[in-house]
Amino acid sequence: MMKNIKRFSAITIIGVFMVLFHACDDSSDLFTVVQPDAPVLAALDFTDLELDPINTSNPAITLNWDDADYGQQTSINYAIEFSKDAEFTDPVIAATTTGRTTITLSINEVNASAGNAGLNPFEWKPLYVRIVSSLGTQNQIESASNTLTFNVYPYFNYVFNDYYLVGNATAPDWNNNNNNPALFRDANDSNRFYYTGYFGEGEFKILETKGLWQPQWGTNDASSIDVNPGDGSDPGTFPNNNTAISTPGYYQFSIDFATNTFDFQPFDATGITSPASLTIQGSSAANITMNALGFDGHIWYANNVRLIPGNFEFVTGAGANWGSSTSFSGVATDGGGAIPVIVEDDYDVWFNDLTGRYVLIPLNL
Template structure:
């Protein structure tokens, strides 16, 4: 009898659970919204803003807009966008807020937005802004405000990182401030760097971000992936093997990808490549021709330090009169009769050139 009661009770509980679930489904309501009204972005009082590179945290502009009504009590997302043209052909989202209808942007934030939108530094130009309202994490049911415009005078925003070699396989040895040769940044992918040159017998090396400082530093513990000590942590082992015996003396190409934390280290055939007798930097960006010096350790790596460049262009000229250049500023691959290297902003630069690969890098010292 007791067993039968237990069975009936269990069946009743299952039945009640099914009934409850069915009732919940019957009583569910869909989240319905009405066609939203666009936020109205108020004009700004100041129509010309000269951006100061010294006080980048100071407020530059305050934006205010009306709330967008979706017919429900829900938090609305607002993305603040900028563009160099009124059509917003390539909009840049400077920031996003939820449930707010005003924001203050700093000088640094406006300068970054202007640079990302394509405005040139040190020139007055119009900057267009708008607000895009939406719902949820997928930015659903988006609707765009009116557009307002003001003029800005941006300063230059150097967005690249630079990296240097150190180690007993390289020219500076284990001295972190000994004219350490830089890695050459890829002209299309700022996370990828190369160094093709001579490496010493039974040596190792690491990568530094700042000459004179040991952190951040990069190495490898397993010979396949990149390890990093940004400071306060444990140092990774040395390239290329993560410790143990060093490499045979010779020419190699070291490639490192800071985005994927991977690297390669492969032999390079330098036979038959003759370095020019002399090399100089010339062009409209230099007041006078600047001679480059090859490294004593590796005569294929040339450099000249602390050269003042102004906006314009430069080329590498050999003593035989050949001209080498490329189309990309700051870093790239130069070829003979390859045009001129654009210089975008005035500053003091360290200039490096590799005659094995044609790679060059111009590193600003004050930006």
């Protein structure tokens, strides 16, 4: 088969093809490079793939292909791309390999790629796959293989941690399973959490699981956090190593589990009034009444409510519609849009009318 010929300046490709050509004294010389024959992806022996949410490390799919031909003896890079459409409008790279013509992807890898490609969990949808070859560290001279497709049934992988208040400065007191208020996760940084609200005289700690005392977070100094993961000693309390809050009032607490730091500062809530009522309304839920926390009327909750894929807003009795564009957590504003719900489950929903922060905690994922 006749191959197309392309010419490239050595300045452009010398870094990619140094292994293919001898260095030239005159960098303006032209090299002749063969437009490659694309890799050929072998057919699959199945049409439907249901992904197991339990044994996620098990192999899900093995792909085999014939080498691309660049007309030179060189090591070829291969990227495995998935897409929700045959045109690969927004492809997702599931894995890469060099010098090999086969790869096995785990259930977790395929599930993550399907989700990143835009497929919803718990629905049968086609997923498209191809191999893209290239050369060098800059992945030059790409060439895409033929496309295969199969139907996939992804599961949902909830990757976030959730945290709760406990202590005599908080609503549940020292009860680890007493409708403990949730911390509000940053939508852009899953390690960072906030809680702005009323704290009474006393102390508090952070728990990861309601009903369990460990893992338990506190502090043994004035700025860094310490943890008992379950086999150590319990740390001191917030806000400052067993130094209690002496003046009840509104405070802003933030904690970063990546940097192991926290901050606790007074918060001015003057002039901020709570709505008379608050409901969850939208395609995810018809009309769910939220309850104000008796300890702090700015904190609202709805426990164990069923939400289906769609969206919703927090609607006040005065007709304000608070929402945002981020699922699971974020900052809602009046007229900010509808909050997406991407997977059906029973949820605990928390909302803070001082800051607009919200968090949706699935109970079964």
